[in-house]
Amino acid sequence: MASRLKKITGITVAGAMAITLIGGFEGLRLNSYPDVIGVWTACYGTTKGIKPGMKFTKAQCDAKFIEELVEHENGMRACLKTPNAIPDKPYIAYVSLAYNIGVGGFCKSSLPALINAGNYREACFRLLSFNKAGGKVVKGLVNRREQEKKFCLSGL
Secondary structure (H helix, E strand, O other), rough: OOOOEOOOOOEEEHHHHHHHHHHHHHOOEEEEEEEOOOEEEEEOOOOOOOOOOOEEHHHHHHHHHHHHHHHHHHHHHHHOOOOHHHHHHHHHHHHHHHHHHHOOHHHOOOHHHHHOOOOHHHHHHHHHOOOOEEEHHHHHHHHHHHHHHHHHOOOO
């Protein structure tokens, strides 16, 4: 499955936008830490294989970030009928959500049906409903989803 974020020769323009947007939301932490619901996290929000006391360099985090962005992008693409038809900014906003809630959460949500029907605008607004962690509304997620929605709509 072809990535719109990364090619063999490097990062695409969409990839650079994704890194900037999602990296800005996630922030960079070189030491592992428990997130708001206690999941061990490091770098740009990665949780895969993270344990207490782990340390990373910025270069390690950067490499891990693009790898995981593409992994989440590919997972997202698998539940969409025509992912290449989606304009760049909504596409990146949807990748951002998949990165944050996981591919399973994204694919089981109402978003793929809206996107597959070509209703990108409604899908942009639906991003706002993903504002909880551990069953509770989290102000940081409320803010993130609002920014993702605006970014998403700006590409339509």
